[in-house]
Amino acid sequence: MGDFRYNGKIYYNPVEFAMDRIGGTWKMPILWRLKDRVMRYSELQKDIPHISQKMLTTQLRELEDDGFVVRKVYPVVPPKTEYTITERGLRAIEVVKTIREYGLELMKEMGVND
Amino acid sequence: MGDFRYNGKIYYNPVEFAMDRIGGTWKMPILWRLKDRVMRYSELQKDIPHISQKMLTTQLRELEDDGFVVRKVYPVVPPKTEYTITERGLRAIEVVKTIREYGLELMKEMGVND
DNA sequence: TACGATACAAACAAAAAAGTATGTATCATC
DNA sequence: GATGATACATACTTTTTTGTTTGTATCGTA
Numbered sequence A, B: 001m002g003d004f005r006y007n008g009k010i011y012y013n014p015v016e017f018a019m020d021r022i023g024g025t026w027k028m029p030i031l032w033r034l035k036d037r038v039m040r041y042s043e044l045q046k047d048i049p050h051i052s053q054k055m056l057t058t059q060l061r062e063l064e065d066d067g068f069v070v071r072k073v074y075p076v077v078p079p080k081t082e083y084t085i086t087e088r089g090l091r092a093i094e095v096v097k098t099i100r101e102y103g104l105e106l107m108k109e110m111g112v113n114d
Numbered sequence C: 001t002a003c004g005a006t007a008c009a010a011a012c013a014a015a016a017a018a019g020t021a022t023g024t025a026t027c028a029t030c
Numbered sequence D: 001g002a003t004g005a006t007a008c009a010t011a012c013t014t015t016t017t018t019g020t021t022t023g024t025a026t027c028g029t030a
Helices: A014-022 A027-034 A041-047 A053-065 A087-109 B014-022 B027-034 B041-047 B053-065 B087-109
Strands: A004-006 A009-011 A069-074 A080-085 B004-006 B009-011 B069-074 B080-085
Touching: A009 A014, A014 A027, A014 A087, A014 B087, A027 A041, A027 A053, A027 A069, A027 A080, A027 A087, A041 A053, A041 A080, A053 A069, A080 A087, A087 B014, A087 B087, B009 B014, B014 B027, B014 B087, B027 B041, B027 B053, B027 B069, B027 B080, B027 B087, B041 B053, B041 B080, B053 B069, B080 B087
Parallel strands: none
Antiparallel strands: A004 A009, A069 A080, B004 B009, B069 B080
């Protein structure tokens, strides 16, 4: 598996590529919220502790560009936008689940208490 | 699942915790190499393209501190050090495999060719 | 006596990711 | 005419992560 590029950036392996799509501090928390229902921007904001509006917006944009969510804007005032997870997003959720369960397991093993 | 802390850092969820242990650019590539054999520092360096000696050293130290690898120093000159993956490290490999396969799948889907 | 081999440490710099603060648009209501 | 609601954009700053460069120790060999 040699290096390859996508959108100008060089990747060294498929793990890096995957994590560039769904990694970072906020993408998985966002996808997680959308996995079982459509949500508005403001709902996501209320539901995800600590996220700033800028992070929410930029991460949603990237998720949209990569086909993990779909954005639907209603031309009303005040604005209304809905975000829906796609098939691709649901596939990503499987991976998130794996990592999440592993995290819980590790935390237990390492004596981390929440 | 509320916030929690480990080593002074605050985490928002178990995924973040897991990725702080085995994420980043180099930890998975290192673990991957060690999954089926013991390796010396210099072997790892030769085997992992693009990694700098500083990154190799710091990441190995963190993996050691978190119990994913064991370091064995031979008191000879020139120095010789061997790194061995632990049970915990092997468990992490399962997760790496999942992410890796997902990455390959995504790349195919998104038309990325290596 | 200088040089090579190995496995680092430490100081510093650059790049990437995340966070903060302020501003915009539209229409309804007070 | 000012205010509030919603979903952003943009500029800027801070923090985190990654990379570069230089140096150290020891012993055998040229």
